[in-house]
Amino acid sequence: MFPRPYDVVERAYLRLLHREIDEVPTHVAIIQDGNRRYAREQGRDAPDGHRAGADTTERVLDWCADLGIAELTLYAFSTENFERPDEELDPLFDLLEAKLLEFADADRVHDQGVCIRAIGDVERLPPRVRDAVAYAERRTADNDRFRLNVALAYGGRNELLSAARDIARDVDNGALDPDDVDVDAVERRLYDRPVRDVDLIVRTGGDERTSNFLPWHANGNEAAVYFCAPYWPEFSEIDFMRAIRTYQSREESWQRARTERAVALVHAAAEVELAEARRVAGRLRDRLPDIDTDALSSAVPGDDPGGDSERVD
Template sequence: MSAIYRLVSKLVYNRLTIKFYEWYLGRQIANGPKPSHVGLILDGNRRWANQLGLDHAAGHMAGAIKARQLLEWCLDLGIKTLTIYAFSTENFKRPKEEVDAITKIFKENIEEALNKNVIEENQVRVTVMGRMDLLPPDITQLVRKIEAASAKYDKFFLNIAFAYGGRAEIIDAVKKIATDVQSHKLEIKDIDEKEIEKRLYTAHLPKSDADLIIRTSGEERLSNFLLWQSAYSELVFTDIFWPDFRKYDLLRAIRIFQKRERRLGA
């Protein structure tokens, strides 16, 4: 009985300590500038699963649950735009059973978001950024449905980069420009950064450039994520695997962001 009591006491103490730390960090960042657009590279699901002796599908499921928590944290903090890197065009090279598991989890989460009115309650505009033609028709139909259902909202923007690649995004924008030039809708002399940004996947956002990009799992690279939009982003890398990411990890990243001097090239 005493062993159980000690275990419960330790768990309660740890939880209270974490809550206090979150409160402390919240106080530290309360009066500083907060990033209006945060990008997050959700990395480490498979290694997290390997550590626990689980299959990779379990890691991706845990990662999806964590992504829902992340959305809640960003809503609480007043971060207007969140872009998460969930699945890249390169990830299609993984084993078929893993790709199928990831797309199944993605589909289930979209269905849950639609059925639970999460989007309406929080007035979240959801956009799935990527090559939709690479996904099964039932998933693309769901994507269109959730995008249409949330298109009227502008309180918060959630962008899910799925079947996404930063180079592919720029290529698609260039193709649109070439088409507009060919059809005489655009003059070559008028092509500038704004014209390119109008044709990127993030064109609908109030601020397409990411202020802060966070990557989990210890890797320190962008891996083809928001290549155009990250030109002046602050980058924060953390060793923790994505399923273990905690609210105070997000708060610490924002504190790092606030301590940096952002000159934006000036």
């Protein structure tokens, strides 16, 4: 059976995207939005959408491995998600538990050297999910080629607020000097921070906001952001490569801007030095009238030998 024309074009476009990419982010963070809306449009229940989204997660891990991305953080469950009804939460917790256990034992996870860990207020999760988190972290602890952070019961503002409270408490009891409050002091008090700052945030589902996700590591690093319309279960490799291209374009733009700023700074510094040299030459001409003014002027670029140079007394 011959492939459909659309499939042929899609594969050709994907190959083109791969050829265009020569710089990839080290750490990608994804807001997996649209699972429930996808299920509704398919005439199915919310848990079906979450299960379909879990399949996408597995594919994304493969795409990251192919590109050499070192770290991926997935926004799997926010603190706001606790407000959902029990009939939706229970199947979601069941899925989280099952997938964590499955990933922890999967050959592909160990073949790719994936180390799994959870970030967030994990203690708020049901015991069965906490046990699955502990098992996945323990089972993959020795893997060191790729890090998968699963954000569970995560809220960026809560994370920063908790860190601020810990710092205030340590300062108050004398365990921390106020002058020692720096970036490292904050990061040591975050949930269980990702090793690297975030280079690229991807959000599926059509909303253009980052929803309180990793504000310290992503927004603080001015991460590139890519918003796309497909729901998470529909997120394709083409969508992923477009996101990577957005990161690369942003990096290239930054490189150009940094180069332009550096050139402008050099020119500005040179103009200051030249102006100072002219002022010194002017003073010498005033104070040493017998000096060879032609020789002096020729040593200062821009002066007119023998002319009426501007003097600054």
